[in-house]
Amino acid sequence: xxxxxxxxxxxxxxxxxxxxxxxxxxxxxxxxxxxxxxxxxxxxxxxxxxxxxxxxxxxxxxxxxxxxxxxxxxxxxxxxxxxxxxxxxxxxxxxxxxxxxxxxxxxxxxxxxxxxxxxxxxxxxxxxxxxxxxxxxxxxxxxxxxxxxxxxxxxxxxxxxxxxxxxxxxxxxxxxxxxxxxxxxxxxxxxxxxxxxxxxxxxxxxxxxxxxxxxxxxxxxxxxxxxxxxxxxxxxxxxxxxxxxxxxxxxxxxxxxxxxxxxxxxxxxxxxxxxxxxxxxxxxxxxxxxxxxxxxxxxxxxxxxxxxxxxxxxxxxxxxxxxxxxxxxxxxxxxxxxxxxxxxxxxxxxxxxxxxxxxxxxxxxxxxxxxxxxxxxxxxxxxxxxxxxxxxxxxxxxxxxxxxxxxxxxxxxxxxxxxxx
Amino acid sequence: xxxxxxxxxxxxxxxxxxxxxxxxxxxxxxxxxxxxxxxxxxxxxxxxxxxxxxxxxxxxxxxxxxxxxxxxxxxxxxxxxxxxxxxxxxxxxxxxxxxxxxxxxxxxxxxxxxxxxxxxxxxxxxxxxxxxxxxxxxxxxxxxxxxxxxxxxxxxxxxxxxxxxxxxxxxxxxxxxxxxxxxxxxxxxxxxxxxxxxxxxxxxxxxxxxxxxxxxxxxxxxxxxxxxxxxxxxxxxxxxxxxxxxxxxxxxxxxxxxxxxxxxxxxxxxxxxxxxxxxxxxxxxxxxxxxxxxxxxxxxxxxxxxxxxxxxxxxxxxxxxxxxxxxxxxxxxxxxxxxxxxxxxxxxxxxxxxxxxxxxxxxxxxxxxxxxxxxxxxxxxxxxxxxxxxxxxxxxxxxxxxxxxxxxxxxxxxxxxxxxx
Numbered sequence: 001x002x003x004x005x006x007x008x009x010x011x012x013x014x015x016x017x018x019x020x021x022x023x024x025x026x027x028x029x030x031x032x033x034x035x036x037x038x039x040x041x042x043x044x045x046x047x048x049x050x051x052x053x054x055x056x057x058x059x060x061x062x063x064x065x066x067x068x069x070x071x072x073x074x075x076x077x078x079x080x081x082x083x084x085x086x087x088x089x090x091x092x093x094x095x096x097x098x099x100x101x102x103x104x105x106x107x108x109x110x111x112x113x114x115x116x117x118x119x120x121x122x123x124x125x126x127x128x129x130x131x132x133x134x135x136x137x138x139x140x141x142x143x144x145x146x147x148x149x150x151x152x153x154x155x156x157x158x159x160x161x162x163x164x165x166x167x168x169x170x171x172x173x174x175x176x177x178x179x180x181x182x183x184x185x186x187x188x189x190x191x192x193x194x195x196x197x198x199x200x201x202x203x204x205x206x207x208x209x210x211x212x213x214x215x216x217x218x219x220x221x222x223x224x225x226x227x228x229x230x231x232x233x234x235x236x237x238x239x240x241x242x243x244x245x246x247x248x249x250x251x252x253x254x255x256x257x258x259x260x261x262x263x264x265x266x267x268x269x270x271x272x273x274x275x276x277x278x279x280x281x282x283x284x285x286x287x288x289x290x291x292x293x294x295x296x297x298x299x300x301x302x303x304x305x306x307x308x309x310x311x312x313x314x315x316x317x318x319x320x321x322x323x324x325x326x327x328x329x330x331x332x333x334x335x336x337x338x339x340x341x342x343x344x345x346x347x348x349x350x351x352x353x354x355x356x357x358x359x360x361x362x363x364x365x366x367x368x369x370x371x372x373x374x375x376x377x378x379x380x381x382x383x384x385x386x387x388x389x390x391x392x393x394x395x396x397x398x399x400x401x402x403x404x405x406x407x408x409x410x411x412x413x414x415x416x417x418x419x420x421x
Numbered sequence: 422x423x424x425x426x427x428x429x430x431x432x433x434x435x436x437x438x439x440x441x442x443x444x445x446x447x448x449x450x451x452x453x454x455x456x457x458x459x460x461x462x463x464x465x466x467x468x469x470x471x472x473x474x475x476x477x478x479x480x481x482x483x484x485x486x487x488x489x490x491x492x493x494x495x496x497x498x499x500x501x502x503x504x505x506x507x508x509x510x511x512x513x514x515x516x517x518x519x520x521x522x523x524x525x526x527x528x529x530x531x532x533x534x535x536x537x538x539x540x541x542x543x544x545x546x547x548x549x550x551x552x553x554x555x556x557x558x559x560x561x562x563x564x565x566x567x568x569x570x571x572x573x574x575x576x577x578x579x580x581x582x583x584x585x586x587x588x589x590x591x592x593x594x595x596x597x598x599x600x601x602x603x604x605x606x607x608x609x610x611x612x613x614x615x616x617x618x619x620x621x622x623x624x625x626x627x628x629x630x631x632x633x634x635x636x637x638x639x640x641x642x643x644x645x646x647x648x649x650x651x652x653x654x655x656x657x658x659x660x661x662x663x664x665x666x667x668x669x670x671x672x673x674x675x676x677x678x679x680x681x682x683x684x685x686x687x688x689x690x691x692x693x694x695x696x697x698x699x700x701x702x703x704x705x706x707x708x709x710x711x712x713x714x715x716x717x718x719x720x721x722x723x724x725x726x727x728x729x730x731x732x733x734x735x736x737x738x739x740x741x742x743x744x745x746x747x748x749x750x751x752x753x754x755x756x757x758x759x760x761x762x763x764x765x766x767x768x769x770x771x772x773x774x775x776x777x778x779x780x781x782x783x784x785x786x787x788x789x790x791x792x793x794x795x796x797x798x799x800x801x802x803x804x805x806x807x808x809x810x811x812x813x814x815x816x817x818x819x820x821x822x823x824x825x826x827x828x829x830x831x832x833x834x835x836x837x838x839x840x841x842x
Contacts (some may be wrong), residue, residue, distance in 0.1 A: 001497075001500065002495070004500045004504070005500060006505060006518075007515075009503065009841055010703045010707050011704060011707070012706075012711070012712070014713050015495070020494065022494065023495070023496065024487075024488060024489070026489070026490065031490070046491065046715060046716075051488065052485065057482065057486045061481070065475075066445075066446055066472055067452075067473065067688040068468070069447065072436055073437060073441065073442045073443065073444045075443070075444065075445075078430070079426060079429055083429060094428075095429060096430065101714065101716055101717075103525065103526065103554075104524065104554065107553075107554040133524075133528040133554045134554075143711060144710060144711070146572075146710075263715075264715060268693075271693075274562060279431065282431045282621075283428075283431045286432070289565060289567075290435070291553055295467075295521065295522055298688065313623075
């Protein structure tokens with residue numbers, strides 16, 4: 001099977017685990033491989049209401065059997081969906097453009113920010129990843145090829161309360177990281193590129209679910225706005241009740257973004273994404289550049305997206321994510337007391353980062369150990385992944401129906417695997 | 422409903438017809454509106470095997486109820502699909518990258534062409550449209566804002582055997598259009614931009630389904646290749662048996678593209694697209710820039726795409742498209758004998774362009790009449806659209822299960838509407 005895959009898709013189509021997993025079935029927080037082995041899914045955020053949720057599957061089936069056309073015809077599903085969706089945002093975020101992928105949503109956001117401001121410069125963190133189209137790849141500063149040569153994207157240091165410079169904390173640490181933002185803005189201005197905006201995942205998920213020092217985001221956004229730029233919140237990972245006692249990760253701070261992008265969990269695996277902004281901004285963008293997306297906002301896409309909202313609301317999954325998240329975080333912190341490898345535990349709703357270090361004082365990253373650990377966990381039936389600057393941060397991001405009993409399995413397995421390393 | 426739409430999606434989200442159509446049901450080549458009126462669909466190519474085809478709907482339902490995950494796990498569906506799909510291309514086109522939309526596929530193709538050649542310049546026709554992301558918008562030379570300022574895209578005159586300069590035909594007309602390609606190449610070379618490739622829809626669909634003069638495509642591609650560039654065939658509209666007695670519109674000419682992009686009909690409305698190239702090219706691109714697409718190539722996407730291939734093959738729809746297309750074209754040409762408004766009829770498989778002119782000698786475009794006509798047709802229950810440089814070309818592009826009895830309805834209604842104009 002691996003041979004066929006290499007022949008048909010090449011060797012660079014990424015795969016998880018040293019021994020790749022051949023999955024055949026999913027239900028709730030569980031997955032099964034071709035040999036009948038069951039795995040607890042503590043990684044996948046796309047199936048946010050659980051794998052193969054019957055309400056979502058039925059909504060897709062019913063609509064696919066009835067009608068599926070593009071949005072150049074009128075249909076109730078898209079109106080009902082955008083009405084429900086925009087109601088979950090603070091004013092003036094009241095209008096939507098729908099697309100298919102997170103990359104497409106971020107493309108719209110970047111085009112919109114540049115059109116609105118007349119400037120080109122976009123600020124991102126130095127560990128950002130926002131997608132795979134050319135203009136979005138330019139923002140993938142650490143590893144995307146286009147990012148190496150672009151002049152219109154500048155990175156600032158990822159704000160990291162755990163790995164900040166020795167001796168700095170609180171306001172001083174905030175000031176340290178803001179200096180990096182200031183330098184990027186000044187660089188754009190001195191080169192006549194101007195500041196179009198700052199594009200961040202407010203949960204700093206790809207950066208390692210970092211905890212920013214107090215006031216950093218608010219002040220960085222204020223600096224960008226003072227320079228004429230917009231605040232773009234990439235909620236592709238952090239949105240839909242994943243990261244805290246609110247629907248959107250940007251609500252952790254007291255500021256409303258100018259543009260919000262949405263993706264992954266939006267359709268529980270059906271390709272749908274979107275951009276939310278003010279009516280004025282979307283009308284202006286729309287009259288500037290014709291935008292139409294054949295596959296976006298179709299009756300089927302919106303039936304699915306409406307069904308996902310139904311389940312999130314009816315099963316109170318965002319609320320459950322907060323309580324299960326707190327339970328899991330407490331368990332991880334108690335593991336930390338017994339395993340010196342765990343340097344830091346960061347939790348935002350039902351999204352956890354467990355940073356592994358070989359020495360707590362120096363915070364030396366335990367990169368090799370984290371690689372061995374995720375493969376050990378997979379062998380013992382729990383799926384997680386890792387990320388971060390040193391690939392030493394375990395990434396726990398289960399479907400939202402994850403409950404304390406599932407957290408117990410995860411914690412027990414992690415405990416065993418840490419002991420077995 | 423229109424008011425809600427304007428409030429939620431803005432005034433620039435495009436709609437068809439003076440009186441927009443509120444559709445609620447589809448089946449085969451038929452659509453129904455909210456008032457129970459039935460329409461013959463002679464426009465939509467996305468539902469290529471017919472609206473709501475039960476085999477496709479069931480395949481989607483079955484897989485969605487079983488498992489849907491990204492491609493970092495192994496799954497049979499993607500392998501089976503890419504095996505079947507690549508078997509339909511000539512060597513060396515043997516490997517695929519999957520994505521969600523035509524824009525995403527063309528993004529990959531442009532990134533790949535630029536990476537492979539080390540050059541930046543892309544040639545397109547002066548009426549091209551290939552998608553809505555920034556880099557692809559640069560190729561939308563006639564109306565996308567980014568196209569106005571880009572230095573790395575140059576247009577050549579759309580080759581048009583009907584509207585070419587007075588007195589030129591055959592070889593002389595070909596030479597006339599090739600001169601425009603030569604100038605674009607020379608412009609890139611003199612500015613040090615280099616030639617990365619030529620990106621065309623081989624059916625020249627968006628240009629008005631133009632008939633290129635003999636040898637034009639072959640010679641233009643040869644010139645681009647001699648300058649170091651690649652031939653990218655955009656089969657998003659023309660692929661999957663739509664345009665002739667072959668699966669891909671590029672087969673109308675005797676040359677194999679370096680990169681092929683696929684989209685619209687691929688999933689009968691489910692968001693799936695793809696790029697086909699040689700193994701060497703995809704391996705090289707993959708090692709240069711990490712590419713992963715969360716929603717692409719999932720078990721559900723590939724179940725749907727496999728089901729679409731099943732229907733195309735089992736119901737012999739590409740073959741039927743050729744015969745019904747010939748029947749419809751003959752009918753249109755006989756209408757042309759009686760209606761002087763019809764200046765030209767162009768047919769490629771089951772894709773027709775009917776160019777309306779107010780004067781056959783001067784070929785003065787009948788733009789206003791074509792606008793009135795498509796609205797009249799809609800009122801009488803037949804859905805078509807229009808396009809072209811002067812918006813005077815009727816676009817007939819029905820689902821492939823369209824049969825001679827449907828063509829008869831279309832022809833009779835068109836006859837009536839032309840008479841009623």
